[in-house]
Amino acid sequence: MGADQTIDWHAAAASALEWWRDAGVDVLVGDDPFDWLAAEGPVAVASPLLAASPPAAPVAPTAAMPAAIADFLAWRIAETAPEAEWRVPIVAASGPADADLMILIDCPERDSADSLLGGAAGRLFDRMLAAIGRSRADVHLASVCAARPTVGRMPRDMEARLGEIARHHASLAAPRRLLVMGDAASRAILLANVIEMRGRLHALNHNGGKTTEVVASFHPRMLLERPALKAEAWRDLQLLMARTKGEEE
Template identity: 75%
Template structure:
């Protein structure tokens, strides 16, 4: 009939199967009817906990009890039980009087300071900022969210919640009249907001019965060294901090 009627059905079948595979068909279709538009039956896992109803409160995470006094907390922060104890770098304690009316919270020690907070160039700028409002390190309580400097120089995300809880407990035990948080890490720990979102107004931090600390957010001296144009805003923050402390 003018055409080769000898067909290799094995090769033809293989070609068809290859075409369907390239088209994305990866399963067989049986003769029994099947509801392709229906959802899959849920599979119950014996080890899965029962689901909570929508809107039900979640169980709070189990948190280790923190020291009950400020003196115990300061010792604990540089001991073997501190969250940063395994970092292999020196732990730096808070400084200044524990009864000061003004407390200042930063993120962590400086790279070039292993025995005190805010050393080096950032520390010298910090001292000038304090002097501009008639204060010094001798009459403020200076603390950090991290007792050691992280390897990357920024707050570890996996410890941020725990270190923030410790910082808030520190403020509650110290009970200052005003708190200056300097930098995003310190601002997030206390106010749950970055400096640019929190600065420019007083925030009320209620931490004891009938006792409130007013919080001011501003830039870390390290940031002011990198971006001197922010010093005008930092000066306004210091003026806000000073009002009411005289």
């Protein structure tokens, strides 16, 4: 996923260790033995986790929205975007659009007008990514609202339209996994709040037969306000990455 990067691995490792400590991780292995060298078996079409909740309905392309991901990303930050009338900065999605992992949040942070998840919430987010061996460079990060609403939360009168746009975005990107962080993102994709959707994988079906596995978790902003939830968020991240062991691009 592409460009050469210079990464301070010592800082990245220290950040990941700090996140694990805050999440309550105190051992490096589980109680049960696991053969890490064993070949990964085929993924069942109807696994128990996916069957735990009914799959969401297929996402049909909307005539008003571009049907190609590059065109859609340009349209999403153009003057025709629903948020353009707010007259505040519109923030583009970041990271490769073809990444295997997409992350959806509600809107840009108050203290970050040029990128998603800046400030203190962004620093915590970076530590969370490092803890699962990922970085912003290899995930596709997007928001339901491309601009920050004046009141700081999703306008209820636009929720349905922005949810439709978010689902279309996810359908075009068609990642293997999608992490929705916070209630607004969870409602946009799964039509319910995080607390109802946590703890299991959900299936988001796309036209053409592709399926994205969706995990719901807390927004980093919530974790800063309620640090005790970090242990729950760590379980969500483990669920998100559990099916990727042994996978190679």
